[in-house]
Amino acid sequence: MPTLKNRVAIVTGAGQGIGRSIALRLAKDGATVVVTDITGKENETLNEIRSLGGQGMALRLDVTDPRMAEDTAKRVYDTYGRIDILVNNAGIYPFKPFLEMTFDDWYKVININLNGTFNVTRAVVPYMVKQKYGRIISISSVAGNIMGFTGLTHYSASKAGIVGFTRALALELARYGITVNAIAPGAVRTPTTQAGGEEQMKMMMQVIPLGRLAEPEDIASTVAFLASDDASYITGALIVVDGGWTIT
Numbered sequence: 187m188p189t190l191k192n193r194v195a196i197v198t199g200a201g202q203g204i205g206r207s208i209a210l211r212l213a214k215d216g217a218t219v220v221v222t223d224i225t226g227k228e229n230e231t232l233n234e235i236r237s238l239g240g241q242g243m244a245l246r247l248d249v250t251d252p253r254m255a256e257d258t259a260k261r262v263y264d265t266y267g268r269i270d271i272l273v274n275n276a277g278i279y280p281f282k283p284f285l286e287m288t289f290d291d292w293y294k295v296i297n298i299n300l301n302g303t304f305n306v307t308r309a310v311v312p313y314m315v316k317q318k319y320g321r322i323i324s325i326s327s328v329a330g331n332i333m334g335f336t337g338l339t340h341y342s343a344s345k346a347g348i349v350g351f352t353r354a355l356a357l358e359l360a361r362y363g364i365t366v367n368a369i370a371p372g373a374v375r376t377p378t379t380q381a382g383g384e385e386q387m388k389m390m391m392q393v394i395p396l397g398r399l400a401e402p403e404d405i406a407s408t409v410a411f412l413a414s415d416d417a418s419y420i421t422g423a424l425i426v427v428d429g430g431w432t433i434t
């Protein structure tokens with residue numbers, strides 16, 4: 187039997203890249219997947235899910251808008267009667283040296299990556315509490331509280347914030363049968379990272395012990411594990427998926 191049969195999942199930023207792969211993988215494992223994004227590409231991901239025999243719906247959700255997050259959670263619950271899995275994946279990573287960083291640069295990254303995670307989680311948790319079951323999985327980064335990167339002070343702060351948020355929330359929600367975990371990917375091959383050019387990709391590969399970048403599917407399979415019953419005793423964890431990069 188598929189591991190996520192009868193489960194209902196919401197994935198943010200699922201129009202492309204890692205979020206798209208997560209949505210496809212959860213659907214393959216039997217979940218009904220609510221594919222959300224702000225670009226319209228959420229419809230393309232849903233079409234792919236359907237063409238593979240999966241099911242779900244596509245919704246426009248800007249994670250920075252708390253009202254939209256509440257409306258989305260309500261609509262999903264009214265339609266399917268449950269919300270079992272939330273994947274907070276939407277995020278941006280624009281490089282900007284600290285000495286050039288404006289308030290707007292800082293606020294935009296914190297608002298999408300960290301406040302967005304809070305907004306959607308806050309909208310979904312009351313339904314999970316009611317059903318006494320839930321899996322919240324947020325995509326952090328090795329740039330959060332593991333490694334430092336120049337040009338990413340705002341991003342690192344947002345991703346470290348997700349780790350702290352995850353641990354504190356895991357404590358508060360454990361009594362309701364809800365687990366809360368985070369994943370720290372290393373370098374992942376996505377349309378956005380590929381835009382940096384093949385040279386940059388090759389340089390990255392040389393410093394990664396497993397000799398390759400992560401594919402989005404490597405992150406999706408970790409999400410699928412954390413969402414499954416096999417991970418029912420894991421909460422408050424940060425799982426590093428980086429090909430060994432941060433142990434060097």
Ligand SMILES: NC(=O)c1ccc[n+]([C@@H]2O[C@H](COP(=O)([O-])OP(=O)(O)OC[C@H]3O[C@@H](n4cnc5c(N)ncnc54)[C@H](O)[C@@H]3O)[C@@H](O)[C@H]2O)c1
Pocket residue numbers: 198199200201202203204205222223224225247248249250275276277278279298302325326327328370371372373374375376377378379
């Ligand atoms: N690619 C990597 O190497 C890497 C490494 C570590 C962590 N991550 C994290 O993984 C996540 C996905 O990264 P990716 O490389 O697939 O990125 P991506 O740019 O390919 O996709 C991100 C998606 O998020 C959506 N998004 C942006 N702002 C949004 C908003 N306000 N509301 C809803 N959706 C919004 C975009 O439209 C896009 O579809 C991000 O949180 C990123 O920080 C990526």
